[in-house]
Amino acid sequence: EPEVTQTPSHQVTQMGQEVILRCVPISNHLYFYWYRQILGQKVEFLVSFYNNEISEKSEIFDDQFSVERPDGSNFTLKIRSTKLEDSAMYFCASRDPGPPYFGPGTRLLVL
Amino acid sequence: AQSVTQLGSHVSVSEGALVLLRCNYSSSVPPYLFWYVQYPNQGLQLLLKYTTGATLVKGINGFEAEFKKSETSFHLTKPSAHMSDAAEYFCAVSGLNSGNTPLVFGKGTRLSVIA
Numbered sequence: 001e002p003e004v005t006q007t008p009s010h011q012v013t014q015m016g017q018e019v020i021l022r023c024v025p026i027s028n029h030l031y032f033y034w035y036r037q038i039l040g041q042k043v044e045f046l047v048s049f050y051n052n053e054i055s056e057k058s059e060i061f062d063d064q065f066s067v068e069r070p071d072g073s074n075f076t077l078k079i080r081s082t083k084l085e086d087s088a089m090y091f092c093a094s095r096d097p098g099p100p101y102f103g104p105g106t107r108l109l110v111l
Numbered sequence: 112a113q114s115v116t117q118l119g120s121h122v123s124v125s126e127g128a129l130v131l132l133r134c135n136y137s138s139s140v141p142p143y144l145f146w147y148v149q150y151p152n153q154g155l156q157l158l159l160k161y162t163t164g165a166t167l168v169k170g171i172n173g174f175e176a177e178f179k180k181s182e183t184s185f186h187l188t189k190p191s192a193h194m195s196d197a198a199e200y201f202c203a204v205s206g207l208n209s210g211n212t213p214l215v216f217g218k219g220t221r222l223s224v225i226a
Contacts, residue, residue, distance in 0.1 A: 033213055043155070043201060045213040056213060091154060098162075099145055100214060104154035 002026045004103035006092050012109045013082055021077045021106045023092030032075045033093040033100060034067065036060070043091065049075065082110045113138045113204045117217035125225050130174075130189040132220045134202030137183065142204045144185040145214065146176055149199040158200075161185065172196070197224045 005024045013019050025032050034046040047057040049067055066078045075094075079086055087110045093100040118133040136142055146158040159170025166178040172195075176187045185202060199221050203214040 035214075042218040043203075043214075043216040045215070048213050099143075099157050099160045101157070102147070102155040 002101075004092055004094055004101050006090075006103035006106050008106060009104065010107045010109075012111065015084055015110055016081050019079050019082055019108060021079075021090050021092075021108070023075045023077070023103055024073050025075055025092065025094030026096075026101055027073070029094035029096040029101075031055075031095045031097065031100075032067075032069070033095075034077045035091045035093060035102075036088040037091065037105075038085075038088045046077070046090075079108075082108075084110050086110050113142070113206065113215045115202050115204050115215055115217035117200075117202050117220050119220055120218065121221045121223065123223040123225060124192045126194055127191050130187070130192045130196065130222065132187040132200050132202075132222065134176075134185045134187065134217060135183055136185060136202070136204045138204055138206065140206045142206065144176075144178060145203040145205075146170065146174070146185075146187050147201045147203060147216075148172075149201065149219075151198070155201065158187070192222075192224045194224050194226065197222055 007022045032049040035043050037043045045058050047061045048055045064080050068076050089105045089107050091105045092103040114137045116135045144161040147155040148158050149155050158174050159168050161168050161178045169175045174189045199219045201219045202217040205214045206212040
């Protein structure tokens with residue numbers, strides 16, 4: 001069964017550093033998403049991406065965040081200057097157009 | 112605008128007992144409704160979904176949920192709990208016929224199963 005994959009599974013970084021989280025969505029899907037889950041809290045929407053552009057973003061997705069689909073398979077989330085409060089599990093998801101399928105997540109820890 | 116309320120952040124049941132996890136939603140458009148399960152240190156796995164048609168939907172691992180429009184509810188049930196059902200369960204909603212609409216999640220309910 002096709003699945004969404006994410007790398008790395010865990011990342012530790014220093015505050016102020018840039019991080020790039022990578023995702024490979026399911027190959028025939030057209031809609032891509034990033035969500036995050038701060039420890040003990042609910043899953044929150046960050047951004048959706050369709051037709052090579054952002055289609056919707058939440059208030060969390062400020063100028064420190066960016067997304068890119070650099071080739072036909074990868075979908076990346078970049079955090080330019082990480083803050084302590086960016087520590088969370090980040091989930092990538094894709095859909096077309098049924099239920100979103102989520103990746104296993106990247107656990108980001110900002111020290 | 113859409114929102115999800117999951118009643119009870121933690122539910123504990125005995126093995127073999129009925130599991131009932133409550134979810135109420137608010138949506139200005141006909142909803143798609145979902146239940147996801149998250150096992151410790153893992154991602155979100157789709158349990159079941161409601162889009163249109165039959166209001167009682169069956170999912171994986173013996174779970175089912177019933178869409179009740181009049182009650183704006185989508186409660187998750189399983190007749191007999193198993194130890195392996197211990198996990199975090201999330202209810203989510205998105206807009207019907209809105210393929211790109213992001214999901215709005217509830218805060219989750221942690222299910223514990225006691226031997």
